[in-house]
Amino acid sequence: QPQLQESGPGLVKPSETLSLTCTVSGGSITNRNYYWGWIRQPPGKGLEWIGSIYYSGSTFYNPSLESRVTISVDTSKNQISLRVRSVTAADTAVYYCARGEDQLMKLGTFDYWGQGSLVTVSS
Amino acid sequence: EVVVTQSPGTLSLSPGERATLSCRASQSVFLSQIAWYQQKPGQAPRLLIYGASSRATGVPDRFSGSGSETDFTLTISRLEPEDFAVYHCQQYGSSRTFGQGTRVEIK
Numbered sequence: 001q002p003q004l005q006e007s008g009p010g011l012v013k014p015s016e017t018l019s020l021t022c023t024v025s026g027g028s029i030t031n032r033n034y035y036w037g038w039i040r041q042p043p044g045k046g047l048e049w050i051g052s053i054y055y056s057g058s059t060f061y062n063p064s065l066e067s068r069v070t071i072s073v074d075t076s077k078n079q080i081s082l083r084v085r086s087v088t089a090a091d092t093a094v095y096y097c098a099r100g101e102d103q104l105m106k107l108g109t110f111d112y113w114g115q116g117s118l119v120t121v122s123s
Numbered sequence: 124e125v126v127v128t129q130s131p132g133t134l135s136l137s138p139g140e141r142a143t144l145s146c147r148a149s150q151s152v153f154l155s156q157i158a159w160y161q162q163k164p165g166q167a168p169r170l171l172i173y174g175a176s177s178r179a180t181g182v183p184d185r186f187s188g189s190g191s192e193t194d195f196t197l198t199i200s201r202l203e204p205e206d207f208a209v210y211h212c213q214q215y216g217s218s219r220t221f222g223q224g225t226r227v228e229i230k
Contacts, residue, residue, distance in 0.1 A: 047160075047168065047211055049219035063124070063218065096167055105174035108215025109158045113167035 002027040004097050004114035012091075012121050018084040022097030022114060029078050030055055035100045036080045037110060038071060040093040048093075052100070053080065087121045094118050125149055129212050129222035135230040142199040144225045146212030151192045153216030159188055159197045160211040162224075168211060172197065202227070 008020035022036070029036060037052035051061035053071045061069050070083045080097055095117050098110035126149040136142055146157065155175040160168035170179045172188035175195055185200040199206055207229050212222040 046223040047213070047221040049213075049221065052219075060218075098167075105154070105156070105177065108156060108219050109170055109173045109213070110168075111170045111179060113169075116167055 002099055002112050004099065004112060006095060006097050006114045006117035008117060008119070010118060010120060012087055012119060013123050014088055014121055015086055018082070018087050018091060018119055018121070020082045020095055020097075020117060020119070022080045022082075024078050024080070024099075029073055029080060030075055032056075033102050035102055035107075036071075036073070037098050037100060038080075038082045039096045039098055039110065039113075040091075041096070041116075042090075042093045050082065050084075050095075054102070089121050092119065092121045125152070125214050125217050125220050127212055127214050127220050127222040129210075129225045131225060132223070133226045133228060135228050136202055137230045138202050138204055140202050142197075142202055142206070142227055144197040144199075144210055144212075144227075146190070146195040146197070146222055148193045148195075148214050150217075152195075152214045155191050155195075156214060156216035157188070157190065157195045158213045158215065159186075160213065161206075161208050162211060163208045171210075199227075 003025045005023045012018045032055040035054045038050040051071045053059045068085045097114045099112040100110045128147045130145045157175040159172040162168040176188045187198045209224045209226050
């Protein structure tokens with residue numbers, strides 16, 4: 001079973017860039033059977049998909065966040081990264097990285113998740 | 124954007140009872156690409172159902188999903204103590220969007 005661990009600053013100032021890393025163990029992020037994604041959850045609220053990245057390097061983003069978000073991979077470190085630019089208080093959330101299985105009816109779901117990383121946007 | 128609406132917001136039931144959770148999409152969901160997740164306090168979500176009715180690996184058979192087009196249901200046939208949690212519905216037929224969640228609490 002893969003294990004995913006998010007890491008990064010817990011506090012980011014408004015207008016700055018939020019950067020998180022997800023380290024994957026127990027499997028290679030280049031395995032073409034899987035894809036990787038970021039999902040966030042504001043305190044006391046529902047889940048919001050941020051974006052996903054596939055083994056080919058292709059990325060797909062939530063249209064509402066696409067102009068501010070970049071997801072990338074570092075294969076040498078088996079890590080996935082998230083950057084959200086120009087943050088506001090509305091970006092305060094627990095950020096999860098997760099894995100999905102590249103099968104037709106599962107494509108878009110996430111079966112393994114990290115424990116989550118709380119990021120607060122405040123001056 | 125496909126808007127996903129879950130109801131009720133909170134469901135108060137006793138162990139052993141049947142739970143029926145609703146998920147409605149603002150437009151027909153391509154190939155019934157609906158997933159359900161369970162989330163307990165302080166934990167990450169857990170995938171229960173994909174493709175509207177297929178159980179994920181290791182999910183007990185008391186959990187079942189059904190529905191098509193815009194209306195989907197998650198049923199828990201007999202609530203166990205560990206089933207009291209928040210349940211999230213996700214559509215992934217057009218981009219990916221989640222509902223606001225249904226809390227199943229002990230009555």
